[in-house]
Amino acid sequence: MLRTRNIAALLAGLLLAALAAGCGREGSPPVKGPKAGQLPHYTVDTGFRLPGSKTWTQAKRRGYLVVGAKEDQPYLGEKDPATGVYSGFDIEIARMMAASLGFEPKTIRFRTIASANRETALQNGQIDYYVGTYTINDKRKKLVGFAGPYYMAGQSLLVRTDENDIHGPQDLAGRTVCSAAGSTPYQRIAADYPRAKLVAYDTYSICVDNLLTYQVDAVTTDDAILLGFAAKAPKEMKVVGKPFSEEPYGIGVPHADDALRFALDDALEANEKNGNWRKAFEATLGLSGVPAPTPPPIDRYPAN
């Protein structure tokens, strides 16, 4: 008993020491990979009104927008652990949209919502809209609305740089592949390449971690996500092969709010025309070395 008590006392002391050391440097630790370029400035459309949208009126009364995003996808949707500031292409799209809806982009409150909870968060009104590698598909359209698409991604493979045998999904037989549990890329590999050994986690950052510790041989998901990771550690990881699917990324909005959906479609179109879209891409995802593509055509599917 005495010994247990000593250990407990020692640990308590350590804990106190750790708490007492709670005076640290300001700012955030140095960042790897290419530095973020000049982010475009979005002009706030102060006169914008959208009385037909419940989401918009509530946000206006509140004074700011609440936007759902991802927190662990470099150059797409990433939260700086130290400062809590979000950055990336998805985040820029969210800011762009906010300016067009008449909100100062700086006032957006971002909330991390995991893939599995996106529909619930939109249905419960926890967020006004969601921008975070959200693929538009018919099943999801029954639960939420989609503005856009604002980007066309495609499933691809991320491997270690010392890997020379994997050039595409056809080379995955007998190899271990990691993806997000229950995600579309996971299901596609399971259905089309049944000889690949699948491993699943909730987030891609753990998959990438597993890739670097040789627990898995490849990570598969949309190329946009993989390019961001590869840009962070180009000496260790590379994206191989051509995309083998089409994943149109949309902005998730509450299902019933067609007014907001169409307003976002308009805003996207305007920003694609005036060059903001391109500037935002080049300042974020473009840093991984891909030239800005032509944005996909916007799909204004009718209200239901």
Place this chain on the structure above:
Amino acid sequence: MYVLTDNFSLYGKGFLGTLELTVYSSILALLLGFVMASFRVAPVGSLRVIGTVWVAVLRNTPLTLLFFAVLLGLPRFGLVLPFKVFAVLALGCYTSAFICEALRSGINTVPTGQGEAARSLGLSFGQTLGNVVLPQAFRSVIPPVGSTLIALAKNSAIAGAFSVTELLGTYKPLNELGYSIIWSFVWIAVGYLIITLSISALFNLMEKRWGVAR
């Protein structure tokens, strides 16, 4: 309702995964627990310290943290093994601390007089332990060890979140396939009940056979 019959192989795989985890981890936990318990009652001071630290640390570690540290930490030292092996390692080590305590208190229930009598009959330490103390201790540790192994079976659910095939993890593909989520959970619950009740029945049987009459 049809979720079970439609996806029997998926459930079967998950069930077998949980079963496998439970069996292998139980073996590891019992072995390690036995070693640590003998350390804790050993006449050698430093062995007692090892046993005590092992138990004190593992009993107070959240199992999720242990899984996190073992499954994502050990590969960093160049140790590349299947996820299942890591899961068995985490689950077995964690449970061994509780097995150790159950065994130790079992040994402590044997009256001092028994050992003294054995020694006065000229039995050696090994004989005292093997022929007198352990058989008596064994009887009184059946129930607590059984409960600990039931807890192990329940705890194995955590492995599903660390990419090990087991029962709880089956809800995810079923959810994506659009099956009723409530029913898929009902069958998961039934699966766990089958495993825990079987362990319970096994240990009840053992207790009836060898348990102490009180």
Place this chain on the structure above:
Amino acid sequence: MTHSATALYDIPGPVTRRRHRLYGIAATVLILAALGWLLYLLFDTDQFTAAKWSPFTYKGIQELLLRGLGNTLKAFAYAAVLSLALGAVLAVGRLSEHRPVRWLSTLLVEFFRAMPVLVMIFFIFVALKVQPLPALVAGLTLYNGSVLAEVFRTGINSVERGQREAAYALGLRKTQVTTYVLAPQAVRAMMPTIISQLVVALKDTSLGFLITYEEFLHAGKLIASNLDYDLPFIPVVMVISPIYIGMCMLLSWFANWVGGRQRRNPKTEAVGVAPAEPGTLLPGRQEPRV
């Protein structure tokens, strides 16, 4: 720990003591060698580089960890209070004179004790679409509340019969007997067991990590999987596990301390030995706090 009272061996003589000392030294050397090897591995795999440790010197990172710790403690506080309340309700239900109430409480207690707590948390989170914090708290409450119900019930049943009889003889009603006489004595006697069960609740708050509740482990994962910081996984584990283990150890130690004080306390004399808890799974023994 005194080992003079063990059945295994006599108090060693000089020769045996010398031999034991030799074993002791051998074991110590082995352990030190293992620790040294571990340390070598840590250095060999570059776990002590500035890039991996410097993130911890930033205020933002420390605040992130503290926020996570705060969320862990918040979930624990809710779960502890609600489990105690649920435990009390279910214990009263199981001691009720009305048969349906008794059956229902028994059914609930047995079911929630037999289910893995994670299955319940996932069910509430996924199937009932509840937010992470309430889902975690609800799961922990159902499980720990049911276990505590059994603890309370055993405690009340193990108060010496004379106490109950004396109270009835004084003309107290059943509710009064329970609340004025039995419960206070039972709770005092069961305090160590109750606190030990709370350790389980504290440990299990880390299950929130699996349903994206932003608790301590989640904060750690966020730092550990950051490529900018060179994936400081081992440093994160080295920082967060002593805090987790320390918290649980403190609470365990507190339970032991209360238990020790109690054995010397005349107020708990009327309550029989605590550990005699008939669960369904293995009759006659107490649920281990795993």
